[in-house]
Amino acid sequence: MPRRLHARLVLLLAAVVIAALVAAAIAFGLSTRESSAGRVARALHAQVLAADALLAQPDRAAARRQLDALGIVVRNNLPPGERPPMRFLQRTESRVGARLPGRPLRLSGAPARLWVQARAPARGWIGIPVLGGPEPLRRGLLMSLVAIGAMVLVASALFARSLTRPLHRLAEAAAGIVAGEPPPPAPRFASAEILELQGALADAAERTRIAARDRELMLAGISHDMRTPLARLRYALALAPALDPAIDDGTRVGMERDIDELDGIVGQFIDYVRDGRDEPLDTVDLAAMLRALAEDEARQGRAWTLALPDDARLPGRPLALRRALANLFDNAARHGAAPFEATLARVGDDWRLRVGDRGPGVPASALTELGRPFHRVDGARGTPGSGLGLASVARVAGVHGGDLALHNRDGGGLEAVLRLRAVEG
Structure with a gap:
């Protein structure tokens, strides 16, 4: 059974159409079988009587000319040949025999002829061509049924496509709808069920977008407000040696490092929220x-x-x-090791940027989770951080019609592959 709904609908409609056509053909054959044999038998009987009348005339030459004009031949001996295997001709032969009791006859040859022994005083065998059989009618019927079936199947395929195409478009847009983007517009003649589904998805996307925006505003507000006390702490720490000689340089440097780390984490929060969605497009x-x-x-x-x-x-x-690229460079510098490499190439309608280092890499089991918001890999790349750097890059890539992929490099290190659409659409 095909997996696609469109293929299933077409298969179902094709089976129904073929079954209907076969049933119609069988019914036609059963209804015309006897009537065709009877009609041909009556015509042959009439031609036999006409041949008998012509052969009974005194002018034998004129009779032969008239028989030739009718396509009837007269032979002294019955020509060799077997009876045709077609049931229709066999039924016709039996019906002609019933109309001509006591007279030897046989259907044979190709094309078939009815051979009947001439009535005395004439001698020989009369050969009458069998015309008007059901074969042409059946061939015409078969061609008509095939043409009708083909038209019905084409119409069925187009109808099934009109039903399934909106679903396929919604499935393609599912990732964007989950992220809060509106679903694609419905086709002009979409069914009521498709319109209801699109409306429900549009409402869900709107609620998702509002909730995400509220979270982003809250996160941005908290991050922004945290920078003010951090700036005061940095200023107070710069004045601390003069106010308290007990604070040595090592303590001060450690505290400054902690403040820088907190400031960097706050910056990552802000970068994650500001994915560029509201920034105007430019080249x-x-x-x-x-x-x-x-x-x-x-x-x-x-x-x-x-x-x-x-x-x-x-x-x-x-x-x-620029923030996304800086995050990739900073991620390699913080968690990896030299040499650092960046390669950019055009692949179809995309730009592919590869940023790699030669650090310890990431455990294979953690690769699928790397880049998820607030997720950090401890151990191999255990420098403290918020876990939002790569997540911010992925969000920016999504806004630009691309994505971010991460994998370990042969020989050690991590490589980030950033894909961005090179053209609009």
Whole structure:
């Protein structure tokens, strides 16, 4: 049984149509079988009587000319041949025999002829062609049934497609609907059930979008408000040695490191919320953006090997994309090890960016969870963090019609593959 609903509907309709056509053909055959044999038998009997009358005329030459005009032949001996196997001709022969009792006759040859012994005083055998059988009528009926069946099947396939295509479009848009995007518009002549389903999905998407927006606003507000006390702590810590000589440089550096980490976590919260959905579209050059990021990394003592085209333009949100690329570079620098590599290439309608390092990598069992919000892999890549860096990158990729994939590299390290749509749509 096919898995697609469209294929199942077409198969069901095809079975019903074929069964109906077969039943119609059988019913037609049963209803016309006897009537056809009787009609042909009456015609043959009439031709036999006409041949007898012509052969009884004194002018034998004129009689032969008239018989030839009718397609009737006269032979002295019965020609060799077997009776045709068709049931129709066998029934016809028996009916003609019933109309001509006592006269030898036989149907034989191809095309079939009825051979009847001439009535005395004439001698020989009269050969009359058998015309008007059911074969042409049945062939015409069969061709008509096949044509009707083909038209019905084509109409059925189009009807089944009109039923299943809206469902297929909703299934393709399911991921976006779950994320809060409205479902695609219904076809012009969609059924009431499809319209009800689309309306229910639109309501669910709207509620999801509102709930997600509320969470994002709350998260952004908390993150923003946390930065004010962090700034005060940083300022107070800078003044601490002058106020309290007991605070040595090591304690101060450790406290500054903790404050920087908290500030970085707050920044990741803000980046996660600001996925660029509300930022206007512009033409972005990914290659130029990556070169600028590599220069920033070089100033911090981290060298990156780049393999980029001269330019890589796409319609996108510049600030969101720059934050996403910076997160990928920062993730490799924080949790991986040199050498760091970034490769950008065009694949069909997409740009594929590969960012890799040669650090310890990630356990295979944790790869599927990596990039989920607030999820961190302890152990191999155990530097503290919020677990939102890669999740923010994935959200930005989704806004740009792409995705983020992560896998371990041969020889050690982790590689992040960021896919972005190179064209609109």
